[in-house]
Amino acid sequence: MAFNWFRRQHNESSNTPAEVEKTEQSQDQAPSTPDAAPTTTPDASDLLAFAKAAYKNIQQKQQDAPIETEAVTEAVTEAVTEAPVVEEQKIEEVTSLAPEVESVEESVEEPVDENTVDTVDSTESVAEVSDEVAPTASTNLSNLSFIERAAAEREARQQRLMQSAIDVPAPQAEKIDVNVVSDTSDIETEETEETSDFDSDLEFDDGFVWSAEVLAAQGRRPEDISIEEINWLKKLRRGLSKTRRNIVNQLKAIVGKGPLNSAAVTEIEALLLQADVGVEATDYIIEALQTKLRSEALPADAAIAYLKTILKDMLEAPIQKSQKNVFAPEKDTLNIWLMTGVNGAGKTTTIGKLAHLSQKSGYRTLIGAADTFRAAAVEQVKVWGTRSNVEVISNPGKNTDPAAVVFDAITAANARNTELLLVDTAGRLQNKKNLMDELSKVRRIIDKKAPTAKVESLLVLDATLGQNGLRQAEVFSQAAQLSGVVLTKLDGTAKGGVALAVVKQLGLPIRFIGAGEGIEDLRPFSSYEFVEALLSN
Numbered sequence: 001m002a003f004n005w006f007r008r009q010h011n012e013s014s015n016t017p018a019e020v021e022k023t024e025q026s027q028d029q030a031p032s033t034p035d036a037a038p039t040t041t042p043d044a045s046d047l048l049a050f051a052k053a054a055y056k057n058i059q060q061k062q063q064d065a066p067i068e069t070e071a072v073t074e075a076v077t078e079a080v081t082e083a084p085v086v087e088e089q090k091i092e093e094v095t096s097l098a099p100e101v102e103s104v105e106e107s108v109e110e111p112v113d114e115n116t117v118d119t120v121d122s123t124e125s126v127a128e129v130s131d132e133v134a135p136t137a138s139t140n141l142s143n144l145s146f147i148e149r150a151a152a153e154r155e156a157r158q159q160r161l162m163q164s165a166i167d168v169p170a171p172q173a174e175k176i177d178v179n180v181v182s183d184t185s186d187i188e189t190e191e192t193e194e195t196s197d198f199d200s201d202l203e204f205d206d207g208f209v210w211s212a213e214v215l216a217a218q219g220r221r222p223e224d225i226s227i228e229e230i231n232w233l234k235k236l237r238r239g240l241s242k243t244r245r246n247i248v249n250q251l252k253a254i255v256g257k258g259p260l261n262s263a264a265v266t267e268i269e270a271l272l273l274q275a276d277v278g279v280e281a282t283d284y285i286i287e288a289l290q291t292k293l294r295s296e297a298l299p300a301d302a303a304i305a306y307l308k309t310i311l312k313d314m315l316e317a318p319i320q321k322s323q324k325n326v327f328a329p330e331k332d333t334l335n336i337w338l339m340t341g342v343n344g345a346g347k348t349t350t351i352g353k354l355a356h357l358s359q360k361s362g363y364r365t366l367i368g369a370a371d372t373f374r375a376a377a378v379e380q381v382k383v384w385g386t387r388s389n390v391e392v393i394s395n396p397g398k399n400t401d402p403a404a405v406v407f408d409a410i411t412a413a414n415a416r417n418t419e420l421l422l423v424d425t426a427g428r429l430q431n432k433k434n435l436m437d438e439l440s441k442v443r444r445i446i447d448k449k450a451p452t453a454k455v456e457s458l459l460v461l462d463a464t465l466g467q468n469g470l471r472q473a474e475v476f477s478q479a480a481q482l483s484g485v486v487l488t489k490l491d492g493t494a495k496g497g498v499a500l501a502v503v504k505q506l507g508l509p510i511r512f513i514g515a516g517e518g519i520e521d522l523r524p525f526s527s528y529e530f531v532e533a534l535l536s537n
């Protein structure tokens with residue numbers, strides 16, 4: 001069974017031993033205020049051992065694999081991309097593209113499939129170790145206090161992990177960007193902007209350790225972690241490095257001076273606005289910080305921890321409200337995702353990446369090329385269809401009715417038992433009214449032709465546009481009954497804070513984020529991972 005990327009666990013969990021300790025301590029000792037963070041933070045050596053165990057498992061999987069998955073997949077998709085673009089075909093003639101690619105991709109996907117996890121038995125997970133330690137501890141350590149028992153358990157767990165972990169080189173500090181302008185003395189080691197192709201490389205560096213720690217905090221086991229997840233988190237962290245550099249270093253300098261006073265709050269306000277967090281979201285954050293500050297003075301670490309909680313809660317609010325914590329196509333039924341957004345926002349690229357994600361997550365997928373306004377749009381979406389090995393339903397005529405394409409796409413989807421139909425729509429028409437009319441018409445056709453389908457309407461937004469992008473978004477939110485946002489181009493922008501503006505100003509949940517131009521550079525949004533990447537050290 002394919003690993004379902006849409007349903008990947010990505011919420012902070014209290015399942016890790018460290019987190020269990022955290023919960024128990026907070027229950028035993030005090031209300032969970034950020035001040036308690038230093039005493040409840042997972043032990044650093046524990047986390048390092050976790051990262052080493054994860055590293056060993058991935059290494060083992062790669063050794064077991066006949067061919068390197070990512071490298072071959074990329075090579076195949078590149079080869080497909082370079083192939084001449086298929087000529088316009090009538091819907092009836094659309095046949096499955098490049099079947100040999102499918103078979104190669106399937107065969108190389110297998111080693112990272114979750115089913116293979118069982119075959120890797122050389123390392124025990126933190127959770128398993130913990131389970132084993134617990135009874136012994138309760139038998140032998142029953143007379144100890146909670147803290148003493150927790151320390152003893154941690155020691156035992158760590159020893160078990162260390163026994164199974166291999167020797168790996170010490171994490172290498174990634175290149176220090178000499179351009180970093182910071183008024184702090186502790187220059188942060190930062191990833192550079194260059195996009196080295198690390199997809200197939202396995203390096204035990206800072207990025208690996210950080211990513212493993214983020215996964216550990218979400219209750220993951222070392223043997224369940226795949227190189228793709230590590231690579232994604234590294235990419236996300238690197239993508240947000242500009243924003244982080246601008247916010248965190250200075251933020252630390254401000255809060256590091258001591259308890260926050262009103263001047264410090266004003267400085268934080270300016271920093272947030274610079275990162276395109278927007279006035280509304282900034283006001284909310286400042287208000288929340290001030291409320292906290294009125295009651296107590298916060299040391300630097302606690303202030304950052306508290307800020308993380310505020311941001312995470314903000315990003316989670318519309319997700320909770322939508323009552324769809326997991327945004328995934330439903331199996332064995334037709335799901336239709338309408339993709340909207342202005343030209344250039346990354347709509348076509350997003351459709352291609354989503355098609356790929358969907359395909360490799362085991363959904364029968366189809367694309368409907370309903371952006372008939374711009375001649376090149378259909379060709380572009382076809383190229384992405386070829387890359388992701390997903391059929392594209394289009395109409396060969398010029399300026400054809402997009403609603404007719406959608407009609408045909410639904411017919412084809414029904415005939416093929418499609419589970420996810422991704423529909424490209426026009427990003428620009430002669431005027432706002434035409435655009436709204438067209439989107440409404442497409443929606444009507446869907447409701448009529450596929451009344452039982454699960455329909456979602458996603459707005460693709462370019463993060464680099466910051467606040468300007470949000471203004472463009474308004475017309476779509478009026479016309480398309482939006483159910484969420486895909487935030488693209490988060491790599492290399494200093495405006496990563498716009499994610500907070502999106503949820504506050506548009507009131508929409510972020511469902512996916514794009515952090516690069518490659519086919520693997522889009523994943524479901526996790527508020528926990530995003531905030532960690534935004535405010536990590």
Ligand SMILES: Nc1nc2c(ncn2[C@@H]2O[C@H](COP(=O)(O)OP(=O)(O)OP(=O)(O)O)[C@@H](O)[C@H]2O)c(=O)[nH]1
Binds near residue numbers: 341343349380514
């Ligand atoms: N760096 C980066 N570039 C991206 C990302 N997503 C899309 N792009 C680039 O943005 C440009 C526009 O992307 P498209 O997918 O063509 O955008 P569109 O909204 O379909 O716009 P049209 O093609 O004009 O219809 C392309 O060069 C993409 O490679 C991303 O997450 N990061």
